Amino acid sequence: MEEKTETAAQNRKPDYNRHSLQEQPIEFYTQKFREADPAEIAVRTHTDYNKEKHCFTLRFLGRDYSISWPGFEITPQIADNSGRVLILRYLLFAEYEAFSNHFISFRDMPSGDLYFGPFQGRCIFRFNHKYGSRKSVFQKVLEGMGATKVDYADACYDVEFLPELYIRFILWEGDDEFPASSQILFSDNFKKAFATYDLAEAGGVCLNAFSAWEADHA
Structure with missing residues (x-):
């Protein structure tokens, strides 16, 4: 069976x-x-x-x-x-699987290394460029959208993309010695819902939604 x-x-x-x-x-x-x-x-x-x-x-x-x-x-x-x-x-x-509060990187997805380049360019670099020097704006947007704040890094939020499917956006601010950096993680049940390359689309859709919220509340 x-x-x-x-x-x-x-x-x-x-x-x-x-x-x-x-x-x-x-x-x-x-x-x-x-x-x-x-x-x-x-x-x-x-x-x-x-x-x-x-x-x-x-x-x-x-x-x-x-x-x-x-x-x-x-x-x-x-x-x-x-x-x-x-x-x-x-x-x-998709196959439903409950959220286990465990997150994985894009590279941990099946064939993640193969698709990491497009994901990095379309999501991580874009996220870092948009909010790396604007932590307060990032916090305002994510809290305005109802994301869950996580006590990690300089700013970290979990966004529920679809039911039980969470994307974690992590931001470290830059300073005089180090540039800003960021990371995007996915709840491990994404493996049951989407193909790996779709995660680049999902990250991009979230960033588009952040921009739209920011424009609507300027």
Whole structure:
């Protein structure tokens, strides 16, 4: 039975590669979503599904969204197309696993070394450039978004990306001797929800959300 379950999970997984967002656009996943069984999605991901209204309720970056099936209409709207694709991938392929309060680095993910370069450029360097000399702004944004403060480094927060899936943003301020540095970690249950390269997209979506919150509250 365990072998059959593992095979079924592998069959659900798409053939990911570093250009998957471009090669498999949102229309591809939307069609897969239309063909999917909403009851199976609800059980597999522990996501609430209203049979009468034909919609899921999903928490994404601290906010509850209504997602219709089979049309994939999100209320309120999500402008970030990468965020919409990741939600689709989550509903289609993720296996729920509770948060264990254990975090791992990107390199600890399967094939993490292979994809670390794009992740470092798109997430860590960007995070460091944006907030390395603006710790107070980073703290204001993360606390405004309801992230959980962690007593570590100069500033550290856990962001709930999707239910039970947390991303930890860590910042060390620079000084006269050392430049600012940063790190981004992922709760270890991300392995059950996304392919490794998706974590670069997830980090980027979070940074986009930080920028949007900052602009809205300037």
